[in-house]
Amino acid sequence: MTLDTDWFSEPLASEGVAFSLRVTSKLHEERTPWQYIEVYETAHWGRLLVIDGCVMLTGRDNFLYHEMMAHPALATHPAPRDVLVIGGGDCGTLREVLRHESVTRAVQVDIDEAVTRAAERFFPELTAGNDDPRVTLRFEDGVAYLRQAPAASFDVVIIDSTDPVGHAAGLFGAPFLSDVRRVLRSPGVLVQQSESPLLHAESVIRPLHGALAEAGFAARATLHFPVPSYPSGWWSATLGLLGLEPEAYRTVTLPELRYYSAAMHQAALTPPAFCGTLFRPDRPAGGGT
Structure with missing residues (x-):
């Protein structure tokens, strides 16, 4: 900087x-x-x-990231009730999760309480749901939390992490993703922020699909969307699914959304030609999205 x-x-x-x-x-x-x-x-x-x-x-463009980290995953699940957010200390993704009336429990686990306290002070619009009775905020290591969490205890797990370096690097590997699979019910949805398709296709997105496959997520797909303030201005989130397919999402209409819609969900699932089968490596070349 x-x-x-x-x-x-x-x-x-x-x-x-x-x-x-x-x-x-x-x-x-x-x-x-x-x-x-x-x-x-x-x-x-x-x-x-x-x-x-x-x-x-x-403040200008965070809605793009937060809406796309939450709503495609929750729309892909037929009836999400219990949602776990790993990371996401600014609480913007948590705010989007709470827009879904079906959600009865939302647990957020972030290692650094200071991020959430700074967000409460300087970004109160993102933390407005922190006092919701459905919410539990835990400030601890997400990797350790998942190791101890009961099996089949969540419908959706959102990995809203920083870049895969330092303490966040472990959130992208097969051992951690295997723990995510263990705590997911079936049907279940995992979504992991997966960096820029333009800059990180080979260093992050392809290895992440491999780690998800190793962890037992047979159905996988990468969604892409703009975030102008992130490197390259083009970002992604990758789904790992149990008992579900990426295209079988519900049409979800929520008030006050500024980017996400069913049409944008479909657009995000459509890979650019140069990405080939990178976004859906389980599909043969020439297959649909």
Whole structure:
């Protein structure tokens, strides 16, 4: 991260590119045992949350990520009741989960309580559901939590993690995903944020499909959608399904959504030609989405 006069910049040196926002003030900074948290006020993108120099969210475009992390997964399940969110300390994904009336229990497990407390202070629109009686917030290691969680105790598991480095790297491997499979009922849905299709197809998305297959998720699919403030502006989330197929999702109509719809769900499941079968490696070449 560089802060040059009144600009925040996140460079991606390996790709020779940077994303920059004009900032007007720094509102908060804090070093925790796990990471370095910063919050800025920007001139045009609302407030900006940064962790370890990387953009986590902006007030202007976070709805794109949070809606697509939650609603495709919950729409793919026929009747989601119990939902687990691993990570997601800013609580934006949790807020979207709570829009579904069928949900009776939502557990969020994030290792760093400081992220949630910063979100409550600086992004209260994201944390408005934290006092919902359906919600349990746990501040502990998600990997350890899953090892101890009862089998077949959740319908949907959402892995809303940071990039697969440091303490988050374990959330992308087959051992962790096998624990996710164990705690899922059948039918069940896992969704994992899976980085940029343009920049991370071979380093993240393809290995993630392999890890999901090794963990026992025969049906898998990667959805893609825009997030302008993330590297390349193009992001993805990958589904692992038990007893379900990606195309068999319900039409879900919810108030106040700004991006997600059944039409956008279908569009997100449609792979660009250059991705070939990467998004659905269980399908033969030339197969449909």
